[in-house]
Amino acid sequence: MGKRSVLFGVVGALAAVSAASAGGSATPGVTAKQILIGGTTPLSGPASAYAAVAKGADAYFKYVNDHGGVFGRSIKYKYVDDAYDPSQTIQKVRDLVQNDKVFAIYNTLGTEQNLAVRSYLNQLKVPQLLVASGASTWGSDYKKYPWTIGYQPSYKGEATLYGRYIAKAKPRARIGVLYQNDDYGKELVAGLQRGLGKKAKLIVSKQGYDVTDTDVKSQIARLKSKRANTLMVFATPKFAIQSYSSARVLGWHPLVFVNVVASASNTMTIASLASSKRQTEGSISLAFLKDPINPRWTNDKAVKLFRTILKKYNGGEGLTDYYNIYGMSSAFTLVDALKHAGKSPTRAGIMRAVTHLNEQNNPFVLPGIVVRTTSTDHFPIAQARLQRYHNGHWVYFGPLVRVG
């Protein structure tokens, strides 16, 4: 016991010294040398394709750290696996907050997963930053949950755009909807109905699947049997790929709208291989980031930087992965906010910074997009372009539009 108390004394003294050198700030996770942030991501499980969202961000932080960090502090991003299971998210986030004492939770992936810990983080006043989910609640419920903010365009706004497009361009469509049976999928369905407006009766069938299901064969067969000619895929990547291959097996060739978090080029490439080129040709989706395999961006400065960073800090993996560039874009915004939070960042300070963004220079988003928030607008990215899949690539059509 004597040994122990000596040890505690030493640790305590060290902690006191480091706190003093940090300018007397007692902000958890912030020392003179480092800012510790944490988050969960599905490194395994049904949505493991999204692991690159954390890896891309981590690679970008390492790049920033090697270039001086933020006010001399390096950013340490501890991301842990939750297998896309909200129960595990709770456990891991509690661990990050209570035992690792992180400054903030950042970039945690998934709608259900973030909903699961939102009350907790707000109760303890721990920032829940740049949530990797497009549920509109992150941006619209900031009065109730002032410590939470999202990042990407809202799912509701996204699906509204598809609805409007169909109402205008395909007024005779027979729409079949495949959706993930949770808050994420349901929000997309609601957005579609809003966008269709009076034409909402064009929807002939809606089929939900659970994320724990093994496949979506029966849902796709039911949609086909309702003689739908337009298929909305509101899913996560694994199930989006299955939708294409199941439709092909049934000899069904609808026009496919695939939502943005399942339409990354790398996912579409796999979908084409799993079905056929004909099956994916003409699919429609939305874009707000530069797609690393789009030939249009091959010589773009930001995409070149993206490749350099991945080669140096991610073992050269994920050079074609859209989710890596998502992670980098998000990390860029966090670094930007940390700079605005000042030399002695506090939790309240970082919240002020992320709710007053005006980022015209984020290199990873499409040209023209401004990552912007105000005290009453908590949607950082709210612009995007429609795109169509053609010859193995996404091709933009139409102008930059507001997603809301």
Added chain:
Amino acid sequence: MSRVVRIAAGLVAAAAAVALVLVLPHWLSDARAAEFARAGCFFIAILGLNLLTGYTGQISLGHGALMAVGAYTTAILTANHGFRDLWTIPLAGLVAMGAGFLLGLPARRLSGLYLALATFAFAVAMPALLKRFSGLTGGSQGINLFDKALTRSTGALGPVHVLGRTVATNDFLYYLTWGTGLVLAAAAWVLVRGRVGRAFRAVRDSEVAAASSGINTGFYKMLAFGISGFYAGVGGSLFVLVSNWFVSPTTFAFDKSLLLVVGGVVGGLGSLAGMALGALFIQFVPSWAGNVSNAPGAPSVFFGAAIVLVMILLPSGLGGVLRKLTEPLTTRL
């Protein structure tokens, strides 16, 4: 005289068990304490299964579903009716007891494998039922008390203050589950030594003989199902707390029911102390099997092999070994 000695030995064993449960967290990390707390929930459910299968001879492959009834009782009462999570634990036991009586109805007519199949159907149907009544149960997303009733979830926001002491959340959950488990084990011990226990054993050994000595076999079978359901309900209720105050239909897929039977058999049905070992077995061996190799399917093979090994080497289960080890002691006394 020997009866007094046996009871004394039992008390000593019980005191040792209590002492062990009390001091164990000192050597456990936070994460390990959480795993032991989960094992505590299994312990309680297996105690119930043991009363039913070990003492009354009725096979149930549906105990995971009874746990689900207890778990959802806790989740619904806490999320929607303003209860504090701890107060719902006995209520969850009572609701699951009701479900246990109902599950016992077919036992009046069916026996052996046919009864096993009927209860198995209950286990298989449970996740689908939970999804069907989504207004009450939250459907496939389940119920998240950590979000919906954070301040009524004990320990969710940080350490728990008990009797002037501060206890880390996972240590608290560990004490809660194993404390409850020991109390219920003592209750089971008293029960099986009394009139009801004798009737249970009579039904197990021969229904015809039991009926001819005036035992209402149908009643005692249902009673066994009901009491067993109470235990499963309490275990399920606590399982919500140790699963981060979260429950969904996949928490109680039918494999949980089979796992409980494995725990009971490995622990040695008919032995109360063995049940704790059975619970630890089903909590830790599957994750140990996952560490040996994570090739597709490999963990299940290792887990299966471990069960087979236990059954070959220790046909009376881990509890049987315990008894053999302690028997010379108690007889010499």
